[in-house]
Amino acid sequence: MIQASIITIGDELLIGQVIDTNSAWIAQQLNAIGVPVKRRVAVGDTWDAIWEALDEEGKHSDIILITGGLGPTADDITKPLLCKYFNGKMVRDEKVLAHVKHLFEQVFRRPWIERNAQQADVPDTCTVLFNSVGTAPGMMFEKEGKVFISMPGVPFEMQTIMREHVLKLLPERFKMAHIAHRTLLTAGIGESFLAERIKDFEEKLPSNIKLAYLPSYGMVRLRLTDTGYDVDAIEKEINEQFAILQTLIPDVLVTNIDEPMETVVGKLLLSKKQTVGTAESCTGGYIAHLITSHAGSSGYFKGSVVSYDNDVKTDLLGVTNETLQTTGAVSEETVTQMVKGALQQLKTDYAVAVSGIMGPDGGSAEKPVGTVWVAVGNHKKITTQKLWFRYERKRNIELTAINALNLLRKFILENS
Amino acid sequence: MIQASIITIGDELLIGQVIDTNSAWIAQQLNAIGVPVKRRVAVGDTWDAIWEALDEEGKHSDIILITGGLGPTADDITKPLLCKYFNGKMVRDEKVLAHVKHLFEQVFRRPWIERNAQQADVPDTCTVLFNSVGTAPGMMFEKEGKVFISMPGVPFEMQTIMREHVLKLLPERFKMAHIAHRTLLTAGIGESFLAERIKDFEEKLPSNIKLAYLPSYGMVRLRLTDTGYDVDAIEKEINEQFAILQTLIPDVLVTNIDEPMETVVGKLLLSKKQTVGTAESCTGGYIAHLITSHAGSSGYFKGSVVSYDNDVKTDLLGVTNETLQTTGAVSEETVTQMVKGALQQLKTDYAVAVSGIMGPDGGSAEKPVGTVWVAVGNHKKITTQKLWFRYERKRNIELTAINALNLLRKFILENS
Incomplete structure (x- = not known):
């Protein structure tokens, strides 16, 4: 089965100054199109750490999504590194340049400085994933059958590039599995007691269905996950099991949808x-x-x-x-x-x-x-x-x- | 220099159902005692993924902190894996057992079930890090000079074990570097323009001081980081540079403390x-x-x-x-x-x-x-x-x- 790794780049993640919300969002989107995420890795803004992460995640996964490290300022070294890692040379993309200039002149209404033009420089070995809402473009590379995609770390820009490009490109490029999740929320019962009550159900679950306990705010969410290539069979099976599960705990069930x-x-x-x-x-x-x-x-x-x-x-x-x-x-x-x-x-x-x-x-x-x-x-x-x-x-x-x-x-x- | 990796375990992190706040908190604490975090890795609740992560992070870092995967329910496989990875056999810790029973009888006021006693089982090759506020104990292992510490994923319990044990143990075990950060917040100026204004300052910075730009909510934080073993020299140097930086941008400076x-x-x-x-x-x-x-x-x-x-x-x-x-x-x-x-x-x-x-x-x-x-x-x-x-x-x-x-x-x- 096709698997993905997420690499987030930035010293701010390693000193704990920023909480990584990008990874969770990306993971949700990938799961929805049938790409399980195998690993998430955060590394700092250093050449060796990023290079090692590319090497390692390239071994672990087929799809490697990278966020961060693409801003206009000097602490960002990701783009030159990607250029070297994928044996490219830097070229200026005229479409991106026009867009960046447009943003500065028409949207941000700030004077143009030459440093901003560097945002339009991309390795000639990548496919540019146009960033319609920001200055740093997404970049897609291929190496030994693996797809590497680099995106800016600003959540709104990353999400836009994911929606407009990545989530459309990947299903064309790879054969995706179907991943079905069903989640319910319980209140008023502890994790251990819930486990006792549904022990028989859990033991009889088909081996391809996983049950997870997710405690939060004094409540416990239960999640069933079923994965495979036959969409109808997977959906039928998980719906049946999820229906059984609900009948076992009607008194503590808050909702059978994954909602707050x-x-x-x-x-x-x-x-x-x-x-x-x-x-x-x-x-x-x-x-x-x-x-x-x-x-x-x-x-x-x-x-x-x-x-x-x-x-x-x-x-x-x-x-x-x-x-x-x-x-x-x-x-x-x-x-x-x-x-x-x-x-x-x-x-x-x-x-x-x-x-x-x-x-x-x-x-x-x-x-x-x-x-x-x-x-x-x-x-x-x-x-x-x-x-x-x-x-x-x-x-x-x-x-x-x-x-x-x-x-x-x-x-x-x-x-x- | 001593470095750390943080491994977070849980499928919920890989499907994006939960945002990982533990890693940021741990990273802050480690930095404060002079342990830079090299990598953060999140893996799912599977044997191979956890095993591989232990192998890899053991190569990258000297200290490996692990959270998650220690709950009382069947989706948690971390403890048996750690037992095998560190060549131990499972034994019941009587002090932990008495504590778990106390919690159920006196605090939670829930009936005792045998499943809960498993929380007191630990590999005999670990040092137990007593969890004063929850049932799952922390565990410390050593292997080839590297220290591995496993803690529950519940933030409050993890934080308590960190404060009461880990943050005291590590400085006794390793020679720590001094890491100094200074952060200021600006408002009303974009990242590129800020970079232009402090370009000369940035170019003249001593090579051991790093400058990072952290955009957030339409504002930009600037962070200086200085690392070394001579505490006085490091503090003097970073204070001098931080003072210079503030004089360059008085009009857009909101605060010279890392505060919201x-x-x-x-x-x-x-x-x-x-x-x-x-x-x-x-x-x-x-x-x-x-x-x-x-x-x-x-x-x-x-x-x-x-x-x-x-x-x-x-x-x-x-x-x-x-x-x-x-x-x-x-x-x-x-x-x-x-x-x-x-x-x-x-x-x-x-x-x-x-x-x-x-x-x-x-x-x-x-x-x-x-x-x-x-x-x-x-x-x-x-x-x-x-x-x-x-x-x-x-x-x-x-x-x-x-x-x-x-x-x-x-x-x-x-x-x-």
Whole structure:
């Protein structure tokens, strides 16, 4: 079976200054067209490291996708290296040059400097993959039957070159396998217990189907993967197994699509033509951000009051000073009043409210860091939950948001 | 010089279902103690791929850190493989077993099942690195002078084992180099133009200092890196060069610390003992989230009104129906009124408001997708700016937030 390696180039990856999101995106796209990714490698901006990576990945895989190291500045050595590695000489591509000049003059509206013209220089042994949205072109090389494709590291440019060229070229060049994935999301059960419950199912799975457990945010995703050349047979087989799997865990199943919790909630609200708003203290707008990061969320999300300061809790959400003084901002009473305030102010069918201590400071013996109160409700009923997370600030915020959305999901299912 | 490789194990990395944040974190920590990372490799949950990666990285590096593949479920094959690779036999570690049982009985409060006991099985050729916050222990092996350390993939557990064991063990075992980084952030200038302005500086840099350009969110970070064994000489040299660099670009310099824009703004507000709030339409709470993701933000951030729906703009922020009808929600008038409403409702010294079209739908000829109006102001003055981003929804939201924060930063500097 055809396999791919992804090489990402850049010192910033090796000192941890930048998180590599390109590799995940590329891997998703390659899997979708039937190219499994065997390895992902990140190396620095040094000649030897890049050269070795090309040598090694050329042995491991048939398709080697390379990102990064193509910018206009002096820390980029990838292009000259590729020129030498593939025995070429550098030539100026007139179409690319015209495009780069156009971008500077018409789009960026910045003066032209000669350094920019170098973006149009390419090895004469490559096929240029035109970059319609940026200055650095993609380049495709062949060596001993292996295909090497170099793209800029800017995510938007890389993605455009992938969509406009790479994902079309590869299926013409190689015979692709069919890879089918099915993923479901569970909540309220640990990895080990889930494994116990579906042990028999797992043992009886056909050998070409893999089952993976993916824990995230206190939930566990289960993924089946089936690979082969007979598309219909693969699809039939995985659908059958996926249907069986779902019947084994109906009580903890959140969704049988690989989608985030906020999308599950969004679809539920859309189907009922209802709306939600949030009143957020400790999550500081993160729940609203999760919801609105998806197109179409204006169909069910009206807004949020981020009441980080207690004054905002009283002024905008009607939490009483008495409650804040007697039970504190992190309490069942406060989040209950926040839900009532949000329902009234934002004029929604449902509201969710959170207040907690995300750390690293602010905890006490009675309310340690990670203590969170969540409330969800409609105009008739309000449900509350106390949570306790033992992680660092960022993860506590994320876990609070996902758990609040899950509580909202269950509330909608039970009360609509 | 001692070098490290990071191997991350898991099919989820190769199908792009999960973004690898562990590698970046590990790389940061290793660099801080003087261990440069030569390569990062991600491989799937297959015997051959993991075995090959151990072989190869053992050749490349002196220290090989491995994460993932240690969970309690059947898709994890890493531990048996490590046992064989390092010629051990599996034994049950009683201290780990007692800890795992304690976690299940006292912390997770879930019934004990025999499968969990396997978490306490370790090869007898390893040194156990006790996992105080989870069930899967870290394991350290030595082979031909190289150190291999395996840790679970759950970020919090991996980080704990790194802090409590690995970062203490490595400096005892190896002679470390000193790596010094200095990073500054610029805004309002493109990579090529920045390179032109500091060309002479770059050419005169001592050969052991590297300069890197790191574009992000329409801004460019510049990073100097100096490596060697004489700590004082390295620090003196890089401080001198970093000081020179800053004098060359005072007009576009945002900060000379490697910190995000929201932290720059936060420090500025703290130093002036002033507060800010946000009124967010298109960013849906993301600006508030960025600000509140940092501990101590309650010292300068009071809250936010996320007015995704126009009703919330009128009801809570006092945007007039007339304005919404005549100029629309994405207009200079609307964001100006949003700032006024936020200042009044949230009782802050400054407010920032954004309204725009993030895509993929909702654009028009007059206001294409990516059109954003930003306003920042205090009780005396309001400044507005129109932006246009040509990316996908997620990136448009991020760019809007960072640009709004930068406008806020400049406003505070000019008007306080």
